[in-house]
Every structure is written in structure tokens, then in C-alpha cells.
Amino acid sequence: MARQELARFLRDRRAGLGPHEVGLTATGAVRRTPGLRREEVAELAHMSVDYYTRLEQARGPRPSVRILDALAQALRLTPAERSHLFRLAGSTPPPGSSAVRRVRPHVARMVERLPETAAIVTDAGYGVVAWNPLAQALFGGGLAVGTTNLARRRFLGQGRMYESSNAEEFGHIVVARLRRAADRYPHDPQLAVLLAELHAGSEEFRQIWQTRPVHAPGHRTKTLDHPEAGMLQLNCDVLLVPEDDQEVVLITADRGSPAARALRSLAGQET
Template identity: 40%
Template sequence: MDVRTELGEFLRSRRARLRPEEAGLPAHGGRRRVPGLRREELAQLAGVSAGYYTRLEQGQSPNASDAVLDAVARVLRLDQAERAHLYALARPERRPVRRVRPERARPGVRLMIESFGDVPALVMGRFLDVLAWNRMAHALLAGHLGFHTPDRPGERPNVARLVFLDPHTRELYADWPRKARSTVADLRLISGRHPGAPALSSLVGELSLGSPKFAGLWAAHAVGDCGGTTRAYRHPLAGGMELMTEFMTLPDDDGQRVAVFNAEPGSSSEAALRLLAGLV
């Protein structure tokens, strides 16, 4: 994935979703040749020349100032996650070339998720690989896979791959389309933080070929941070449940996150988790 191409496609997708009248421009009759705002209209509203904005959209302005990026974000009505993505694409971080080693969860992090007992918890790598999970997270999300697969880098489950290519996972989520959208939006945000990463490019290529749904969502350039949420599950052994998911970024581990799944105390979902705990 070329970061300049990504920047242009992202900005064009954001322009296309904004009608001129929403941006305070007069609405003229007749069909417009392009959907949403034209480049020159966005440039005018952001207070920059049309030529400068065109160069920005083409990835030819790596030194764009905070004022310019903030003005473009304001006109396009970007949310916090989209604004962060814009900055990441407009100013790609120059990472030193180094040998890529398989990611691992630190021993202390592994002990932490194991200490959660009957609360499902797992560790995700920077590109959504499952690096470790406790018995409950394995039983909740992927009991059809071997428990020790995260310990083998070549066989590790990947959250995005499970969501789009694994039929068991598709059945697990009661609102699978919502889960699919949030997974792609999270992966888009990650791609801005790690431009050109071979492992990520390979994953996106595999998912695009294997899932037309993924390909369509990826082309839409939706961006979103994977924050706390509540999801409904249809577990094949424990039945239906609603679980609250919280994510904790590990500051010393280059994008690794811990996901923890909890049920409302006293709810039927808590009872379903207890039932699942008795089966593992």
C-alpha cells in the first residue's frame, strides 16, 4: 500500500460524502460531474490554493502545516479517528529498516490475562494477530481452533481473517455486518500508522481476494478507533449473550492491545459466561 495513494483515496472519499450545501456553499441546479465537494471548493473553504490542495491530495506536500491539515479536517468534518488518520498519511513516519521478528506477548502480559480467570481476555498484535488468549477467550471466540495456535507465528489466528473468512466466527456475531465494518475501520487506522508494512499489505490482499464484502468496505476508506463497545453473541454451546468489550493499548509494545470481555452483573449473559466457564 503506497501511502501517497492511500492519502489521495482517503481525501477523495471524504470529499465525496460531503454535499456542497452542507459545507455552506450555494446549491446549484443540474447534475454535478463529481459527487460531493470539488477540489477547488474544498481548497477555497480551507483557505489554501487549489494547486496546493491538489498536491496535498496527490501526496506531494509532506511538509503540510498543522494549520492546513486542521483546516482540511474541519471542512471535511473529520472525527477524531479520521483526523489522526489524515495526519498519519500526510506525514508518514520514517521507520528504520530492520529485520522483522514475530510478535510476542510479554510474559507479564500473558500472566495478566490468565489471572482474569472466568473473564475472557486476549492480546492482539499490531495487525490484529492473536498473540495470546486465556481459556475463556479461546472458548468464547474460537473454540474450533487449537488453544496453542497463538504460540505458533505461522498459524496464529487473526481477528480480521476470522471475521471475514471463518464461517464459525460469522455465525458467532449476532450483528456480523456491524462487526465487519468496525474491523475494517480499525484496520484502516492501523494502516495509516504502519504505511507500507509488508505483513499488513499481505493481509489486506488476502482478505480482498477472499471476501468481496471486505473489498467493498476497504474501498470505502472508513476509519474508526476500536474503542469500548457492547456486542451480541450466538455461542454454539453457551447460547446468546451480550458482552462489553474494553481495549487497553500496551504502551511499551508497539501497538499491541488487550481486549477484555465482561457481562453485566446479574444478567443472563453473566449466567451464559458461567455456563461456558464450566465447559472449559
């Protein structure tokens, strides 16, 4: 059954692509059917026509990760389609070679539409890739894509970090995520520079790194000492963007609480 579904997916995707969409010039006789020819897909994926034909006819062997990646590129699959292709083939899609450091537009729009929630989006190395105005007010100025990194703030003091009741726990959470990132993106140069800086500049980071902490994102509460709003009892929740290995961090306060009124004030709303 899985082979049949994989074969159908390949046929459907091939039929939906025109030569111009993959950089080919349509030449020769008029095409009797829409889409790419099998030999064109095979050429783009650097495999034999016979092998690709057997995959489309559900007769081929289970394709390797290399073959699946080649097919995903040849058929111009989106990240979601690529993951679907791997699942149909009974494989786990490997991450890309580097962490994704851009935010999807729909994620950025969601963050912007949360007026009573401080929201930031971080990449796999804890770089901030998106935020909303309340997050700017809550965490201090200087947030900027490509320069703000929460791991550097936590361990190296780069940027404003307020006193927080979960500072120790957050340190372990940061290290756990960075260890996962190091395993997933061993050839990412920016991540390598970050880890080198943290190891060189923070004894605390080095000690936590050796413990190999394991933490999963979820719901947490913390007390934040804000220089303008005072002590704030806050909720912290994390939503995952798995296709990009990113996290959306949502910080809220209980409805009707002093912290909720403080957040509204920081957001420039009436209390």
C-alpha cells in the same frame, strides 16, 4: 528547558552503560568515570563526536528522527525510553518497520488472571498473540499464535465465527485498524500478504476499504449466539498497549445476568 532535559537524559543514560553492554571491549587507561565515553556513543550512533557533545551540552540543533533513532539504538533504550527521548526532542516516535507479533509477559500474565473475563490480545493486523481459557471456550478451538487472525475469520471464514449483533460494525472496525496498520507498516511482508488475501477473497472487505472507515477502540455491547451457551448479552472493552500497537480485548457480562452465569459455566466454575 527541553534542550537541558534532553542533554541530561543523554548524559544519564551514557553513564549507566558499560562497554560490555554495547559490545565494546574496554581497553586503554582506567576509566575515571562510569559508563561509556562520548566518542564511543558517537561511534555507535554513526555521528561526529562534536555533534554528540553539543547535544549533551544543550548546544546542538534539534536532532532529526534519524539521529534520534541512532541514539536510541546506540544507548540500548527500551521502547519506553525511546519514546521519552523523542518527546524530549519535540518529535513523535515513528513505529517500527513491522507490527509487533509477540506479547509482553506482563500483558500475558494479566490476561491469564481474569477468570470471569474472556480476554485476547491482537496485534496491529488482528493476529491473536495471547488469550485466556475463557476466550478459548467462547470463541472456539483452534486459537494459536501465528495462525489465528480475526480479520481472516471475519471476512474469509477461516475459523469459527458465531452470529453476532455487531458483525457489520466489527467489519468496519477491522478495516479501519488495518488501514492504520498499512500506513504505519508499509514494508511489513506479513501484513501485505494479509491485505492481499482479504482484497482477493472478500467483496465486502473491498467495499468497506474504499469507504476509509474511522473507528476508535472503546466500549461496545453485542449479542453473541454461542452453540453451547445460547444467546449472550456481552460487553466488549478494549485496552491499548501503545508501545507495541496492540489491543487487549476484554469481554464480560453484567454481574448476575444469565450471560454472566453462562461465562462462569464455560470457564468451568460453579454457577
